[in-house]
Amino acid sequence: MTTFGYEQSLGYDRRATRLLTGLYRRIAADVDTRAPDSATVIDLGTGPGKLLAHLATRRPDLHLHGIDLSPHMIEIARRAFTEQAVELAVADVAELPHPDASIDVAVSSLSMHEWPDLPAAVAELRRVLRPGGGAAIYDFRFARTREIRRALGAVFGTVEIETVRLPWHPVAVITCYRVTA
Numbered sequence: 001m002t003t004f005g006y007e008q009s010l011g012y013d014r015r016a017t018r019l020l021t022g023l024y025r026r027i028a029a030d031v032d033t034r035a036p037d038s039a040t041v042i043d044l045g046t047g048p049g050k051l052l053a054h055l056a057t058r059r060p061d062l063h064l065h066g067i068d069l070s071p072h073m074i075e076i077a078r079r080a081f082t083e084q085a086v087e088l089a090v091a092d093v094a095e096l097p098h099p100d101a102s103i104d105v106a107v108s109s110l111s112m113h114e115w116p117d118l119p120a121a122v123a124e125l126r127r128v129l130r131p132g133g134g135a136a137i138y139d140f141r142f143a144r145t146r147e148i149r150r151a152l153g154a155v156f157g158t159v160e161i162e163t164v165r166l167p168w169h170p171v172a173v174i175t176c177y178r179v180t181a
């Protein structure tokens with residue numbers, strides 16, 4: 001499996017800052033309304049950690065975690081969090097280094113369509129979520145939609161689906177999949 005190399009990760013970091021701020025703001029606002037005080041939140045496939053940075057500013061009470069398969073992405077994310085305590089790790093979503101039932105809210109942006117083994121990743125997501133905890137997975141609207149829906153539904157039952165239109169974009173290109181443990 002190929003992962004983001006160092007130059008590619010730096011390039012993504014620059015583009016994400018320029019193009020995706022509206023999406024990160026939207027997801028951070030979503031998590032803000034759903035995460036209880038001092039909740040433990042994980043960003044799956046965090047890349048350079050942009051969403052975590054928005055969350056850290058908006059909700060300093062949260063215990064933030066981020067994982068990514070690419071060590072270069074995690075290296076770049078680490079540089080962004082010299083002040084705040086954000087737990088970052090190189091890991092595959094299908095093999096999370098977190099204990100069972102340790103996460104209140106899981107979130108992910110533009111990553112799930114890249115996960116090679118969706119059933120294994122979703123089983124892992126279910127394992128780490130606390131009973132009553134939830135996940136909001138934002139991804140491209142036309143990328144592996146049916147497969148993602150099927151994998152989430154097989155483990156969580158109900159999958160709420162929302163089409164997300166960002167303020168600056170003429171067409172809705174993002175889908176949010178929401179599940180509860």
Ligand SMILES: C[S@@+](CC[C@H](N)C(=O)[O-])C[C@H]1O[C@@H](n2cnc3c(N)ncnc32)[C@H](O)[C@@H]1O
Nearest residue numbers: 045046047068069070073092093109110111114
């Ligand atoms: C398009 S980037 C999105 C990064 C970030 N979530 C954002 O919105 O800016 C996709 C990220 O998913 C990560 N990724 C892909 N497959 C993964 C897997 N199996 N486990 C963990 N991370 C994965 C990639 O390394 C990459 O950093």
